[in-house]
Amino acid sequence: MTETRTMDRPDRRNILDEAAQGVIGTPMDRPEGKLKVSGTATYAHEYNLPGTAFGVLVRATVPSGRLAHVNETSVADIEGILGVYSDERFLRNPAQGGANEAPVQGTDIDYFGQAVALVVAETFEAARDGATRIQLRLDADDDGVFDPASSPPEAQPDEAVDQGDLSAAMADAAHSIDVTYTTPGHNSAAMEPHCSVAEWQDGNLILRGSYQMLKYNRNEIADAIGIDPAKVRILSPYVGGGFGSKLGIAPEAVAAAIAAKALNRPVCVALTRQQVFENVMRRSESKQRVRLAADKDGKLSGLGHEAWVSNLPEESFAEPVLQATHFLYGGDSRKLDLYLHRVNRICAGSVRAPGEAIGMQILENAMDELAHEAGIDPVELRIRNIPDMHPEKDIPYTSRKMEEALRTGAEAFGWDKRPAKPATRREGEWLVGMGMATAARINMLQASEARVTLKADGTAIVETDMTDIGTGTYSILTQIAAEMLGLPSERVTTILGDTDLPPAAGSGGSWGAASSGSSVFVACEEIRERIAERLDCKPDELTLKDGQAICGNRSTPLADLLDSDICVEGRIESGKLSQKVQSATYGAHFAEVAVNAVTGETRVRRMLGVFGCGRILNEKTARSQCIGGMTWGMGIALHEDLMFDLRDGHLTNRDLAEYHVPVNLDVPQQDVIFIDERDGESSPIQAKGIGELGICGAAAAITNAIFNATGVRVRDYPATLDKIIAEMA
Amino acid sequence: MRPFEYQRCDTVTDARQAGAGGSRFIAGGTNLLDLMKLQIETPQDLADINRIGLDTIDETDEGGLRIGALVRNSDCAADARILRDYPVLARAILAGASGQLRNRATTGGNLCQRTRCSYFYDTAMPCNKREPGTGCGARGGQNRNMAVLGTSEHCIATYPGDMAVAMYALDATVEIQAADGGTRLLPVRQFHRLPGDTPERDNELDEGELITAVLLPKPVGGKHGYRKARDRASYAFALVSLASVVEVSDGKIARADLAFGSLGTRPWHDPRLEQLLVGEEPSKALFEKAADTLLAEAKGFGGNDFKIPLARRMLIATLADATGLNAAGEPA
Numbered sequence A: 001m002t003e004t005r006t007m008d009r010p011d012r013r014n015i016l017d018e019a020a021q022g023v024i025g026t027p028m029d030r031p032e033g034k035l036k037v038s039g040t041a042t043y044a045h046e047y048n049l050p051g052t053a054f055g056v057l058v059r060a061t062v063p064s065g066r067l068a069h070v071n072e073t074s075v076a077d078i079e080g081i082l083g084v085y086s087d088e089r090f091l092r093n094p095a096q097g098g099a100n101e102a103p104v105q106g107t108d109i110d111y112f113g114q115a116v117a118l119v120v121a122e123t124f125e126a127a128r129d130g131a132t133r134i135q136l137r138l139d140a141d142d143d144g145v146f147d148p149a150s151s152p153p154e155a156q157p158d159e160a161v162d163q164g165d166l167s168a169a170m171a172d173a174a175h176s177i178d179v180t181y182t183t184p185g186h187n188s189a190a191m192e193p194h195c196s197v198a199e200w201q202d203g204n205l206i207l208r209g210s211y212q213m214l215k216y217n218r219n220e221i222a223d224a225i226g227i228d229p230a231k232v233r234i235l236s237p238y239v240g241g242g243f244g245s246k247l248g249i250a251p252e253a254v255a256a257a258i259a260a261k262a263l264n265r266p267v268c269v270a271l272t273r274q275q276v277f278e279n280v281m282r283r284s285e286s287k288q289r290v291r292l293a294a295d296k297d298g299k300l301s302g303l304g305h306e307a308w309v310s311n312l313p314e315e316s317f318a319e320p321v322l323q324a325t326h327f328l329y330g331g332d333s334r335k336l337d338l339y340l341h342r343v344n345r346i347c348a349g350s351v352r353a354p355g356e357a358i359g360m361q362i363l364e365n366a367m368d369e370l371a372h373e374a375g376i377d378p379v380e381l382r383i384r385n386i387p388d389m390h391p392e393k394d395i396p397y398t399s400r401k402m403e404e405a406l407r408t409g410a411e412a413f414g415w416d417k418r419p420a421k422p423a424t425r426r427e428g429e430w431l432v433g434m435g436m437a438t439a440a441r442i443n444m445l446q447a448s449e450a451r452v453t454l455k456a457d458g459t460a461i462v463e464t465d466m467t468d469i470g471t472g473t474y475s476i477l478t479q480i481a482a483e484m485l486g487l488p489s490e491r492v493t494t495i496l497g498d499t500d501l502p503p504a505a506g507s508g509g510s511w512g513a514a515s516s517g518s519s520v521f522v523a524c525e526e527i528r529e530r531i532a533e534r535l536d537c538k539p540d541e542l543t544l545k546d547g548q549a550i551c552g553n554r555s556t557p558l559a560d561l562l563d564s565d566i567c568v569e570g571r572i573e574s575g576k577l578s579q580k581v582q583s584a585t586y587g588a589h590f591a592e593v594a595v596n597a598v599t600g601e602t603r604v605r606r607m608l609g610v611f612g613c614g615r616i617l618n619e620k621t622a623r624s625q626c627i628g629g630m631t632w633g634m635g636i637a638l639h640e641d642l643m644f645d646l647r648d649g650h651l652t653n654r655d656l657a658e659y660h661v662p663v664n665l666d667v668p669q670q671d672v673i674f675i676d677e678r679d680g681e682s683s684p685i686q687a688k689g690i691g692e693l694g695i696c697g698a699a700a701a702i703t704n705a706i707f708n709a710t711g712v713r714v715r716d717y718p719a720t721l722d723k724i725i726a727e728m729a
Numbered sequence B: 001m002r003p004f005e006y007q008r009c010d011t012v013t014d015a016r017q018a019g020a021g022g023s024r025f026i027a028g029g030t031n032l033l034d035l036m037k038l039q040i041e042t043p044q045d046l047a048d049i050n051r052i053g054l055d056t057i058d059e060t061d062e063g064g065l066r067i068g069a070l071v072r073n074s075d076c077a078a079d080a081r082i083l084r085d086y087p088v089l090a091r092a093i094l095a096g097a098s099g100q101l102r103n104r105a106t107t108g109g110n111l112c113q114r115t116r117c118s119y120f121y122d123t124a125m126p127c128n129k130r131e132p133g134t135g136c137g138a139r140g141g142q143n144r145n146m147a148v149l150g151t152s153e154h155c156i157a158t159y160p161g162d163m164a165v166a167m168y169a170l171d172a173t174v175e176i177q178a179a180d181g182g183t184r185l186l187p188v189r190q191f192h193r194l195p196g197d198t199p200e201r202d203n204e205l206d207e208g209e210l211i212t213a214v215l216l217p218k219p220v221g222g223k224h225g226y227r228k229a230r231d232r233a234s235y236a237f238a239l240v241s242l243a244s245v246v247e248v249s250d251g252k253i254a255r256a257d258l259a260f261g262s263l264g265t266r267p268w269h270d271p272r273l274e275q276l277l278v279g280e281e282p283s284k285a286l287f288e289k290a291a292d293t294l295l296a297e298a299k300g301f302g303g304n305d306f307k308i309p310l311a312r313r314m315l316i317a318t319l320a321d322a323t324g325l326n327a328a329g330e331p332a
């Protein structure tokens, strides 16, 4: 049976705090950690099924047109070639997160680098040779659009807000700013490149691969190749990073399934690093204009945020740049607009913290500009503008630790030592400065299911098709079950990443932990009730600890109490509450940078992130996620930049030598402080999302620090040295 | 990757014979192998020279050092004599690539590393260096990393490395064994070629020729520096780099050996700078004149225009620092 909990009202019982095992929140090591560091956790490419053939995708070398002919004889002399596949089922675009159906398919080419065929061979090397040499006849069209700004912008009405009179507010303001920034495209660059191993058994497809949201992925692949989803099983026990790029299936999955069927043997298709750049989601570049109108104390009377982003024709995803702007700061007059340009470039979709990653970045740069203009301390300016109610919907917030995070961070970082005047602190050749930004990210609860079995021997198993993309799902689900059932964590086994198990929310949008964790919690609560029944006590009088069920002065080992397994499926759903309150996570970023006065190179010296994101389920994995997010912020601030050739839209930096993510030497001292918080309006376990908050605003803290160090505002990201020396004496 | 024949050489003679037979040498493989995987290079025969010796650093009769062609970059940068007498070289090597790559990369292979132009790296793009006659994709495209000096209408790509830049400043010599067994010495400053109308030829090695060593002259003293401006703190090629050996005596500049990386199509040594600087009293005006001279013929292509002011700033700051002027260009 399935126990369902719908989030229609808050759960402030804080049961996890009252439970006695004491594992929740602790920095427990990952149960699968040893497998990972010893190379024995099996990732998609490592299955080595008997008889596996290897496929390599072939790219289109025109940005627009059709695939007219594939000359299979051009690779026939390569030893070991098994076949060349190409048909209208191939994916033109990877699937967007939660697509739940096939994304755009067909043989029309809409961007340079699009996967149009698959060469399969006995070895990976032969397949790659074939994929490089195969001759294609491509009928090119000359109607491609390569500069987003040259296509007409399509307004996104759902994002538009027109409230009060912003122009009047700007005109009347004691202090105002009106600034335009640009941000470039980004790639998630997950450590594990995308890979799918397809195998057919009795008309059923088994797909081993690297995906984030299996219940949707199953429907996507089934729809794409035209079979019943019941005939698809996906296995994804380990995923080497996703960051949105594995939310939906990518072209390699469909290609592998088609080839495996034709050859009647398993086919493994991994993307090369260059193909990861060309065939999965990019974060859209953006142009953003922010207008802020404030009174003499810095209190906002008006706020405008307009953003222009891009995507391929027929794609509805428009980077939701304004997501946090809607609720973060007050200001009665508001004008928000989002526009989408159509462009022949790699598909745009979710890349870690879609929306806030670049929206908060620019909003927080603008707030820094206003603070400077008004002569108000940047931390103080933020605090003065925390609204009582949602400024557009007039609904209350759930627990919101924004002010605490700002004050705690300022204190811990030594913000009072920041020179108020830019470009006044110099150490030898280095100009030193400090910057800060607010962090904010919406929080969502998604439907999720898990099965928990308390076995008669006093051990427990947690099963769900949820994924662990490096985030710590194995750890936290184990901890929730261990806490609720009063078991040492070693006695709980968590099994993930298999569509035969109850369908979870998947890893995306930072909702994984709170959603899948709540489903485990719901199942465990029911198990506790059943134990209480057996002991004839009320559930709230029951204590479970170290495998003992304690009621009054009676303590019974669970193994003695149970004559058979207790198996419960738990389900959580978002409910009425989500419309009545604004749930989000908050924090504050602080950064100290040194900018070289000769070369304009920026080196981050230290960063502090203070976050309020509900209950922390595992202090270690939570911290690691925040540090990872802050490091992404460094990349976004300083060097990550998808560089397209505007003549044909092809991506010129398709590898990690030229697409610069931060390396060890770039990453300085980083600290994370969590503000203690229980948000019972956001989930029954009082937890919220963590995975993306660490990025939101981090880049702005760094570029605000560059301004404090040098007096230079770079409004065209990334803040590379050329843009800094152009403005520096 | 295309199938290829692989032969392991045990002696220099083996290598010479393999070279004469048209084999391509593979040393650390950190550049060649990457290019083979992408089919930018498709040699049919590989001669592995990792076991032929030539892996020691020895003193020469002239009082300098002979660095064997197979000496790994890590070993070279850690050698006590190099650290003491040629710190510019150690610093340049350590500014390049990553620890893992430097453990594999060799002295000879490093000198021969190919450009990082992204059009060269994409076989679907026109590139005269990769496929002569197809055109130059970078010129009107993304050219942030390209050269501003020594370019031709056919190619504007840089030689991207660091180690060679220090060797240019030190006026080192490359020892080369021809396929017929003869040995020739070539000043490193003449080793790399300007692209002209044959950009496919990066350097002066003839087919089958083997680099056997790099010879450093006897220690020159002075203040050594290697400054590398780049987009991230490590593991990135230079946007502009500057190797310098500068000496002041009796208030006058006595030595100013300067070479630039990633500024020109090859490591850039401009003899006019020495002529202008040596014998003069250090001053900001003098350094500005040096920068004017260096960059007089510089030409940007849009994305790389910034290299011109960047090189200027780096040159002036390096000279000021090495000659004891303060930031304002006055004697400190």
Ligand SMILES: Cc1cc2nc3c(=O)[nH]c(=O)nc-3n(C[C@H](O)[C@H](O)[C@H](O)COP(=O)(O)OP(=O)(O)OC[C@H]3O[C@@H](n4cnc5c(N)ncnc54)[C@H](O)[C@@H]3O)c2cc1C
Pocket: A657, B024, B025, B026, B027, B028, B029, B030, B031, B032, B033, B034, B049, B069, B070, B095, B096, B097, B098, B101, B104, B105, B106, B107, B108, B109, B110, B111, B112, B113, B160, B161, B162, B163, B205, B209, B210, B211, B212, B235, B236, B237, B238
């Ligand atoms: C990600 C990455 C980052 C890097 N960053 C930097 C950097 O910042 N700075 C930098 O300077 N370099 C950098 N490098 C390049 C690196 O320094 C070179 O790859 C390395 O020095 C090449 O040496 P190797 O011995 O591996 O050469 P190989 O790859 O073995 O050979 C390179 C070429 O040299 C030829 N060759 C080798 N030995 C001889 C010989 N004795 N005689 C004649 N020909 C020979 C080969 O035939 C081949 O054409 C980077 C490389 C990578 C992959």
Ligand code: SF4
Pocket: B115, B117, B118, B119, B120, B126, B127, B128, B129, B130, B135, B136, B137, B138, B139, B146, B154, B155, B156, B157, B199
């Ligand atoms: S600059 Fe040189 S290497 Fe680059 S595309 Fe042009 S010809 Fe090729």
